[in-house]
Each structure stands twice: as structure tokens, then as C-alpha cells.
Amino acid sequence: MQQQATxxxxxxxxxxxxxxxxxxxxxxxYSLLPPEFYVFQRPDPVPSPRLLALNLPLCVELGLDPSLLxxxxxxxxxxxxxxxxxxxxxxxxxxxxxYAHFTLLGDGRALLLGEQISxxxxxxxxxxxxxGPTPFARRGDGKAAIGPMLREFLVGEFLHAVGTPTSxxxxxxxxxxxxxxxxxxxxxxxxxVASSHIRVGTFQYAALQKNPESLRxxxxxxxxxxYPHLVAQKNPALSLLQEAxxxxxxLIAQWMNIGxxxxxMNTDNMAISxxxxxxxxxxxxxTYHPDxxxxxxxxxxxxxxxxxxxxxxxxxxxxAEAILxxxxxxKRTAIQLAQEALETFPEVxxxxxxxxxxxxxxxxxxxxxxxxxxxxxxTALQETKADFTLAFRALAEGSEPQATSTDAQPMLTRWYxxxxxxxxxxxxxxxxxxxxxxxxxxxxxxxxxxxxxVLDAAENGNLSPFLQMLEALRDPFEKRANYPEFREPxxxxxxxxxxxxxx
Ligand code: AMP
Ligand code: MG
Numbered sequence: 001m002q003q004q005a006t007x008x009x010x011x012x013x014x015x016x017x018x019x020x021x022x023x024x025x026x027x028x029x030y031s032l033l034p035p036e037f038y039v040f041q042r043p044d045p046v047p048s049p050r051l052l053a054l055n056l057p058l059c060v061e062l063g064l065d066p067s068l069l070x071x072x073x074x075x076x077x078x079x080x081x082x083x084x085x086x087x088x089x090x091x092x093x094x095x096x097x098x099y100a101h102f103t104l105l106g107d108g109r110a111l112l113l114g115e116q117i118s119x120x121x122x123x124x125x126x127x128x129x130x131x132g133p134t135p136f137a138r139r140g141d142g143k144a145a146i147g148p149m150l151r152e153f154l155v156g157e158f159l160h161a162v163g164t165p166t167s168x169x170x171x172x173x174x175x176x177x178x179x180x181x182x183x184x185x186x187x188x189x190x191x192x193v194a195s196s197h198i199r200v201g202t203f204q205y206a207a208l209q210k211n212p213e214s215l216r217x218x219x220x221x222x223x224x225x226x227y228p229h230l231v232a233q234k235n236p237a238l239s240l241l242q243e244a245x246x247x248x249x250x251l252i253a254q255w256m257n258i259g260x261x262x263x264x265m266n267t268d269n270m271a272i273s274x275x276x277x278x279x280x281x282x283x284x285x286x287t288y289h290p291d292x293x294x295x296x297x298x299x300x301x302x303x304x305x306x307x308x309x310x311x312x313x314x315x316x317x318x319x320a321e322a323i324l325x326x327x328x329x330x331k332r333t334a335i336q337l338a339q340e341a342l343e344t345f346p347e348v349x350x351x352x353x354x355x356x357x358x359x360x361x362x363x364x365x366x367x368x369x370x371x372x373x374x375x376x377x378x379t380a381l382q383e384t385k386a387d388f389t390l391a392f393r394a395l396a397e398g399s400e401p402q403a404t405s406t407d408a409q410p411m412l413t414r415w416y417x418x419x420x421x422x423x424x425x426x427x428x429x430x431x432x433x434x435x436x437x438x439x440x441x442x443x444x445x446x447x448x449x450x451x452x453x454v455l456d457a458a459e460n461g462n463l464s465p466f467l468q469m470l471e472a473l474r475d476p477f478e479k480r481a482n483y484p485e486f487r488e489p490x491x492x493x494x495x496x497x498x499x500x501x502x503x
Pocket of ligand 1: 105106107108109110133136137138139140141142143144264268269278280501502503
């Protein structure tokens with residue numbers, strides 16, 4: 001797209017003392033990249049901001065004072081009405097393959113506020129979503145609704161609680177505006193935090209620029225942000241590719257082991273840091289099926305549950321293509337080196353996945369027949385239409401996983417007896433194995449039907465169910481007496497869950 005004038009807006013100085021006290025320590029190193037990578041842009045002012053949710057533990061991690069931010073000042077700052085001291089908001093430019101079609105994109109309704117330096121020295125992006133249209137908005141309104149932003153909050157906190165690298169919501173503010181989707185909805189601004197928002201698509205965008213310096217600058221910047229230990233390597237670009245492949249393979253293995261379906265693994269939604277980003281149409285498996293798809297627009301199952309590893313590898317191939325000139329000046333050599341790196345993906349993924357499943361089943365010492373036992377469990381889950389999460393949790397609680405119909409139960413019973421026999425080969429006593437299973441197989445996940453019901457309540461002004469669900473999801477390995485409804489699968493006969501992009 002045509003480059004906009006990139007003059008930085010003036011920093012806010014009013015209330016600066018109060019904001020310093022709140023703990024803002026923002027830097028804007030992204031704006032040191034060449035100007036084609038971003039456009040300075042202010043958030044749209046909103047009429048009556050109201051803080052709906054503030055992530056207290058994340059505030060503390062970031063060195064922000066939650067009590068100061070919970071006051072009126074927080075709503076002003078997290079709506080974009082007042083910029084925190086040090087912020088120079090910008091919309092990031094990027095490209096991406098959306099459902100395999102290459103497009104020029106960019107933050108259409110998002111803004112990078114800056115990078116907050118935490119007390120431990122960690123640098124993390126603070127990013128708005130729904131803060132108004134940017135020059136990349138195409139025909140979008142630049143806005144977001146309360147429901148999907150609170151949804152992102154719940155999913156991010158859950159993924160974090162189960163140890164999956166992810167972006168997280170810091171705050172959701174209701175703007176007081178009405179926005180229009182299939183019906184009028186209350187508007188919101190989400191503030192999210194991620195290691196960075198450098199995507200495969202950012203590199204695709206850099207590779208498109210006529211100037212090879214663009215690609216070099218982005219690569220150096222990414223190494224500095226996420227892989228500083230690789231800077232001194234003989235071939236830093238190749239090392240970057242190799243490590244990004246490893247991180248992504250391990251991330252996808254974690255997704256698979258928790259029943260997570262990202263839903264929109266376009267190359268612009270894959271972070272080079274190895275974190276989960278863009279928690280839009282994602283959802284979690286209820287009944288197990290490898291072809292599970294939730295997104296309303298994923299008609300051919302491109303981003304189905306079991307296709308995620310292959311898609312990640314495809315996306316990484318797009319990353320490799322973008323940085324080829326930096327891997328070697330001879331194109332054939334560069335392609336060969338990149339190809340070798342990409343070929344490690346399946347093995348790294350498989351090993352990470354297997355390690356995860358072994359932990360979920362308590363199979364610590366490798367034995368003959370383990371792989372078959374694992375495969376047969378997935379076959380049994382599929383054929384008996386068992387609930388993915390509850391099946392693993394049942395094992396952890398010393399009981400047999402349940403099929404949806406009594407006719408199908410014998411298949412799971414037979415598998416369960418084999419598994420109990422197999423555990424006898426483990427050196428640890430059964431009770432100890434179960435305790436370890438309870439720390440990796442969550443009792444509670446963000447069930448789609450529960451998310452929908454708490455978001456409906458929130459949209460109607462009742463935030464209590466959302467707050468209860470948030471509390472439960474932050475402690476997902478506890479079998480809680482107080483929130484039994486968050487454990488239950490959708491009632492039989494419920495319509496299939498459908499999720500939406502661009503909400
Ligand atoms: P996503 O599918 O959320 O990754 O979004 C893909 C692209 O569409 C990104 O460039 C977004 O910034 C943009 N986008 C999504 N919704 C809107 C909206 N309501 N207004 C402007 N841009 C949008
Ligand atoms: Mg996106």
C-alpha cells in the first residue's frame with residue numbers, strides 16, 4: 001500500500017506523574033524499523049469508556065499497579081482516550097496467506113502501543129484491538145464487540161494456565177459505542193500482551209519490498225527480540241529459521257495435547273516468537289474427532305484439528321522463502337539449507353507430541369507397544385465419541401473414560417484395562433501416577449457452550465458468570481466443587497459450535 005506520512009504523534013504529558021506511578025515503562029523500538037513497516041496512528045476516541053475486565057496477575061507481571069488502573073484512569077488508558085506515557089501508537093504492516101491466498105494486510109483495527117519493560121526486564125508488546133480503523137482497514141470499521149474480546153480474555157488465560165505460550169488479554173473496556181455486525185452490539189477495546197506481533201506475514205511483507213535492507217532490518221530486529229543467542233551464529237538467518245521451526249513444532253504439539261483448534265492459521269496469524277496469537281475463531285474439542293473444525297468459513301477443513309501440524313509446516317515454508325536471500329546468496333544453496341531445516345519439523349513435532357501424550361497417560365518409561373496403546377486410545381475416543389478432556393481427566397481421577405452411548409462403552413473398557421495393566425510396568429505407584437496426571441489433564445477447559453452463555457450474560461450487563469469462568473479457567477487442574485457446570489460437555493443434541501472471524 002501507499003506509504004503514509006509517519007510522523008509520530010506528540011506524547012501525552014498530562015497526568016504523566018500518575019501514569020509513571022502506575023508503572024508504565026514503554027519503549028517503541030518497533031518504530032526503529034524502516035518506515036514501510038508501520039504507520040503512526042492514534043486510537044479513535046470513544047464516548048464513555050468503562051473498564052470491564054482487568055488482568056490483575058498480568059498487571060503485576062508487567063510492573064503495572066492494578067489498583068491505580070482500576071480507577072477511572074484505567075478505562076481512559078485502555079480505551080485509547082489517553083495514551084500512557086511513552087506510547088507512540090502505530091499500525092503494523094504485514095502480508096499473509098489467508099487460506100493459501102496471498103494478500104497485503106496490516107493492522108486494520110489494531111495498534112501497537114509500545115513495548116512494556118517488566119520489572120524482570122522482559123519486553124512485551126502492548127497491542128490494542130478494536131481501537132478504530134487504520135490505513136490498513138480496507139472496508140472494515142476498525143471496531144470490536146464486547147463478546148469476542150472477553151472470549152479472547154478467557155481463552156488466553158486458560159492457555160497460559162496450562163503452560164501453552166500465548167498472547168494474553170490485559171484489559172477489556174466497553175466503549176459506549178454501538179457497532180454493527182449481524183446485529184447491533186456493544187463496542188469494546190481489547191488490550192493484549194504478546195512477546196511480539198512479528199509474524200510470518202511480516203517477513204512476507206519485508207520480502208516484497210524492493211529494498212533488501214528491509215528484510216535485513218526485520219531479521220536483525222527479530223533476532224534481537226526473540227533469539228538474541230543466535231546473533232553470533234555463523235548463519236543467523238538459518239539459525240533463526242531452525243529455531244523458529246522448533247518453537248512452532250512444540251507449540252502445535254501443546255495445542256494438540258490440550259484439544260485446541262486455532263481456527264485461522266493464516267501466515268499473518270503465526271508469530272515468529274512461537275507464541276499463540278490471534279485468538280479469534282479458535283475453540284476446544286468437546287467430543288474427539290481429528291477432522292474437527294469450528295470456524296464458519298473453513299469449509300474445506302484446511303485448519304482442522306489434525307491438520308494443524310501440516311499447516312504450521314506449510315506456513316514455516318513461507319517464512320523460509322521470505323528469508324532465503326539472507327540464508328545464502330546462492331539461491332540453490334539457500335533452498336537446500338531451508339529445505340533441510342523444514343524437514344526437521346515432523347520429527348520435532350512428533351517427539352514433542354509424544355512426550356506430551358506420555359505425560360497425559362503416565363507412561364514415563366518407554367515400553368514396547370506404547371505407540372499402539374496411544375493410537376488405540378485415540379481410535380476408541382473417536383469411535384465412542386468420547387469427550388477429549390473428560391476422557392483424559394477420568395484416567396487421572398482413577399476412573400474409566402465414558403463413551404456417549406452405553407453400546408460403545410465396552411471398547412473404552414477394554415482399552416482402560418490394557419492401560420491399567422501397562423501402568424504396572426511403571427516404577428511409580430498408581431496413586432502417584434494419578435497425581436501427576438491430575439497436573440497435566442485439566443478438569444476444566446473453555447467449553448464453547450459455556451463461553452457463549454457467559455458472554456451472553458456479559459453483553460446484557462452481568463459480568464459475574466464471566467468472572468467465575470475466568471477464575472475456574474485460571475486453575476484448570478483443580479476439580480472444583482464450586483463450579484461443576486464448567487466441567488460438563490454440551491448437553492446431548494446441542495448444535496455444533498461455530499466460531500467467526502473478524503468479529
Ligand atoms: P484476522 O482474521 O483477525 O487475523 O484479521 C485479518 C485482517 O483483517 C487483519 O488485517 C485485521 O486487522 C483485519 N480486520 C479484521 N476485522 C476488522 C475490522 N472490523 N476492521 C478493520 N480491519 C479488520
Ligand atoms: Mg490476524
